[in-house]
Amino acid sequence: MTSERKIELDTENLNAYISLFGTNDQNIALIEQECSVSVAFRGNHLIIHGDSENVDFAQNTIRILLDLIRDNEYIEKSKIRYIISMVRDGKGDQAAESLKKIIAITHRGKQITCKTIGQQKYVEAIQKNTLTFAIGPAGTGKTYLAMALSIMALKNKETDRIILTRPAVEAGEKLGFLPGDLTQKVDPYLRPLYDAIYDFMGPDSYTRLMERGTVEVAPLAYMRGRTLSDAYIILDEAQNTTSEQMKMFLTRLGFHSKIIVTGDITQTDLPAGKKSGLAEAIQILNNIPDVGIVELTEKDIVRHELVQHIVEAYAKLENKSSLEYGRNTYERKN
Secondary structure, X not given: OEEEEEEEOOHHHHHHHHHHHOHHHHHHHHHHHHHOEEEEEEOOEEEEEEEHHHHHHHHXXXXXXXXXXXXXXXXXXHHHHHHHHHHHOOOHHHHHHHHHOEEEEOOOOOEEEOOOHHHHHHHHHHHHOOEEEEEOOOOOOHHHXXXXXXXXXXXXXXXXXXXXXXXXXXXXXXXXXXOOOHHHHHHHHHHHHHHHHHHHHHHHHHHHHHHHOOEEEEEHHHHOOXXXXXXXXXXXXXXXXXXXXXXXXXXXXXXXXXXEEEEOOOOOOOOOOOOOHHHHHHHHOOOOOOEEEEEOOHHHOOOOHHHHHHHHHHHHHHHHHHHHHHHHHHHHHO
């Protein structure tokens, strides 16, 4: 059954409707396509036309998007698709609230907010627990949000220092001999962490904090034998830790510290036959109090929208390969 819905325009906020439609009406075209409706301006009304259920769906989506625009949120295609998917799941308002929550401010004054419900759960897990594991694909903000919260804790004098580490494992290629001192040798492995630090602190502040030891960046091997107190400790790319390395790292925890462990267990670069310490840890520590485990998905990807499609395509390929392997194994046995 087709129906038509009218949304009366607020003449004092016409810029919000212009932002909703987007350049060359690209945004509204996406809403029309995803919600299977047509949307148009008529006089001082926004008209939604289509199947009754789809019209309700589109109206709810547009309401949330306009609310975000009025709060100065920039609306791009990836954000529209995310809101649409959340409205479809009955979580539209919850998603909108997560987009408004400011968790940090960069050295240039840019406000950092959660981009998805998954990211909001991740932030809340870090704030609540002493040890937090975040697993998920590339582009879900695992490292960036951990850095944001640790730097805000440092600025608010809730911690004395930040320690950043990751295993020195090449992503499928050999770098060979690296010249220079320790900092220069590990620099290629730790560059993503440096990038996040520069965003929040700026290069000058970062240099001063490094010289004072307030911010420390080191390969995982250099954590052995230490007790890390009064610190935010971030282990990045943890899927490339062995079981022994993960146990060694987690037992470095001292008083008044938080540990944040991030990684993507589908992108392990360990030698064949080596079990990921991250995969093992989330299994054996799952029911321990004060340990949070957050799983981010392709819906939480906040990079270019193409990244989400790439991750989904590879996930389908891996599922297909697993099914074929299982079928071939079954046929050989029978």
